[in-house]
Structures are given as structure tokens and as C-alpha cells.
Amino acid sequence: MNDIEFSALLCSRLCHDLISPVGAIANGLEILGDEEDEMMRAEVMTLLGQSAEVTSSRLKFYRLSFGAAGGFGEKVPIREAESAVNGLYNSGKINLTWHSDVGLVNKDALKVMLNLILLAGESLIRGGDLLVEIRENNPGVEMTVTVRGDKIILQDSTRQALLGELGDEQIEAKSAPAFLAASVAARLGTKIGFTQHNEQSFSFQTSYQDKE
Template sequence: MPTQPSLTLAQDLCARLCHDLVGPLGTMAGALDLLDDDAEAAALAREAAASLRARLQVWRAACGAGTGPMTAPEMAALLEGVLGGGRVTADVTALPPGETFAPDVAQLLLVAALLGGEALPRGGVVRLAPAEGGVAVLPAGRVLAWPAALADALAGQEVEGPRQVLAPVLVRLAQAAGWAVSLSAEALTLRPM
């Protein structure tokens, strides 16, 4: 019996969460084991716990129940240290700081920013800026390569697997919010339909 797309998406999302959280948890567990023997272990455990907390907050906001309306600075604070495994920073200074994005749009922008971070395997900056009545996600770094699954998902193709889960999540969030998504070599553009 074929797996239903929504079930596959949920399974892929859970696998992705486990993948993203196992590293900081392993670091924290190892550091706690060494706590009695090594003074640096406590600092390492605190750093791993902070990383784990930040990742959980982003995933909850982007793919869970959301966080409610958000401003650009609130989104940037949520993304701090999370994009590209900490090698990518978010820059939202081009967005109006007082503008509040509706909860469904905030989720959409968070997932788009996460995809922008994945497009920068060697680090860089993901800029969010006004474009065409919406928002453009503009990754910049030494290497820029959008995940192949993103173009496939935007073309309506079935995309599966934990490493690709953000692409179909983006498509579904855009549909739910009534926004269109387009992709070029330099930008992912999102705008209301």
C-alpha cells in the first residue's frame, strides 16, 4: 500500500529533527560525563544546550504550531546561530523593522530562511529583503547552491527524505498562506497571490 504524502512528509520532518538535534545532545551528554574531570566540560555542555534550545525553538516556530505574529528582528533573533549549522547569519535589516508578519507568513519566511542557509554549505549571509510586493531570500557566500529538492518541489514533483523535507514544507506553507514562490539562481522570492 503506498504511503500517503502527508504521512511521508511527517516522517521525513521527524527524521530531520532527530538528525539536527542528535549532535548537540551527544555533545552535551559527553560533556556532562566529563564534568567532574574537566573544567571546560561545563562550558561545552552549556554551549550544546544553548544550540539545542535554539534549534528546537526554530523548528517549533517554522514547522510546529508557530509563534504568532513576528517582526523581522524577532525572526532574526530566532534564527541566530541556527542557519547552516551556525556558519550562516541572517540579515533582515532591509525589511521594515516595525512590520509584523502574520503567523502563517512568519512560518513561511522562517522555512525560506532555513533553505537559504542550506544553500550556503561554506557559510555566508542570508538576507531577507522586500521584493515584488513580498520578500526575497538572498543567500550570499563563497558557494551558493540551492537544494535540488527545492526546484523539484516548486515544480510540483514529489520530494521525499529528511534532508529534503524543508522544500515540500515550504510549498505547503506557501499554499496555506496564499503566497507564490519563485526560485532563481540568486533568490527565493515569496509574495502574496
């Protein structure tokens, strides 16, 4: 798969995740144009605000997880990542717990971690707990993402893409974030680990050596 083909898949994934809240904003504005009842208009305005917040949160997250994270140097403050992840999950059924003793994270390593968080969160079909841990282990940094929930589904294609077991021709928009995480991890000289604790819990692990 060449870079253009993969970029198209990633763009498809991005559009898929944004079309719902953006569509809700468009529908809400259309209703406002015709609605004269003040109570109904107030309800529509509330929904518009919620949809705008979801859209903004997802864009902030995808800027770091998919994009070049312009405006930052080679390292990104971990608080930026935590804020983006909190924004992604603050209105759903996922309980986020974040532990970090690291202040700055390599931009590429952060990209790997955020895509792991995205994929882990998607596996929590009915919601559950999402634990993120970033620990210093000089001269490196270790990252672990763990989920626990009543119903967890991690697609085989996602797991295989993360572990480098899926051929380029088998990558789809759904598994594009996994392929991105694996590719960036390889560029860092590291790999992504997967541990199945039981039917209701698993973890992703990765690490990188800080050269500075």
C-alpha cells in the first residue's frame, strides 16, 4: 500500500467519525430556520452545543493521533494528550483513568499511544473502564492501555494490524488507526504488545527509548 492509498483510508475513517456530529449541527440549523416555538428552539440550541462540542473534541484528538500535531516540537506536553482523550470520552459510558509521571512525550510515541486508546475505547461496546498509564523507565517510557467491561469486542483485523500480522491489501478504514500505530511504532524501533487478561479485559503495551 502506498502513502496515498493509506491517506485515503485514514481520511475515510476521519470522515466516518465526524459525519454524525457535523450532520446533527446541519440538521439543527435547518430546524432553527423554520421553528418559531421558543422552547423548541432552546432544545435545538442545546443539541447544537452538544454536537459542536463533540466535533471539536474529536478534531482535537485526531489532530494529535492522525495529524502532524502542528504547533508542537518533537515532544508534546502530556497534558495536551490527556485533555484530548478526556474530551473524546467525557460524554459517553467510558470511565477514563489516567496515570502519568511523564511531562513530555515524543510526538511519534504519543501518536501510537493515542491510536491505542482509540482502538481500546472502541472495544468497550457497552462502556466500561479505560486505564491509561505512562511511566518513565529510564532511558525509556512505557505506555499501557487497559480496558475492562461487560462486553468487549476487539476485531481480529484490528489486533492483527497492530501486531503486524495483516497484509497491506487487507487494511480497511476501520483498521487504519491500528496500521498507523504499528507503522509509527516500527519507525520508533519498538513494537506493540497485546495481553488478553480474560473475556472482559485486555491491555495494549508499547515503549520507546528517549534519545535525549
